[in-house]
Amino acid sequence: MNVTTKAEQDDQADDQRPGIQSVEIGAEILRALATFGRLVPLRSLAAKCGMPVGKVHRYLVSLTRAGLVEQDPGSGYYGVGRSSIVIGLSGLWACSPVREAARAIAQLRDATRDTTFGAIWTDTGPVVCLLEEADRPIYMNIRVGAQLSIHVSAAGRVFAAHLPEESVKKAARLQEHTLSVSGRKFTPAQLRELYGEIRANGYAAVSGLSVPGVSAVAAPLYDHKGNVSVVIGVLGRDNDLALSGESAHIKSLLDCAALASERLGYDAGVIGRATEEAKNSG
Structure with missing residues (x-):
């Protein structure tokens, strides 16, 4: 005999309970807007939602008034609003990797006196979720919510x-349509070599690729399973931020990343042994 528990009955009641349809439609429009990762015209958003243009526009008017959506005054295109970003960041803050990244970049900023940041991975690539600005003014062209x-x-x-390689390739294909990036192309062999160097060194460094005269270094935070869900980094002028392994900035970055990873339960020795055992059993 099948017995339905009270918890299951409550769940069924929630599913059958009438809600507010307009709220659900507004949420669907917001989710569709977020998938673009950029400002989009009304017609493109309506097509993505599978709704009439007029209907989507009426919802966008209310969502804009609430601050959940923003409309660019020049192009008239729509993007995710500040209130939506605040809500999203509130959810991210509950995740321990983001909390530890916030602690790490604050310590890193104090150690380097340069701008530091944290980034998470999304379907369209890295997005800045944390930022600690330097005391001295410098144009970095970076903000919370920026796509990298x-x-x-x-x-x-x-x-x-x-x-995973497939996740990276998928995001890279999407970025071809949403970001204006350097025209430099990498062969698969060059990328494998580049990624191997990054894993061996524990960090990546670039100079002048996004903003002329500005360099950046970044390192991963590992969780208890050895996965990377957050990356932290430092931004500075080329003259101030050396990119060699002997750099004081890089040493501080690696120290802060290692400490944050330890707080997340990462143990390189344990992960290494588990990986080796998995290989041998295979």
């Missing part, structure tokens, strides 16, 4: 060196 190039940014290269 996979192959041009230091954070993007770190993620690409550690994540």
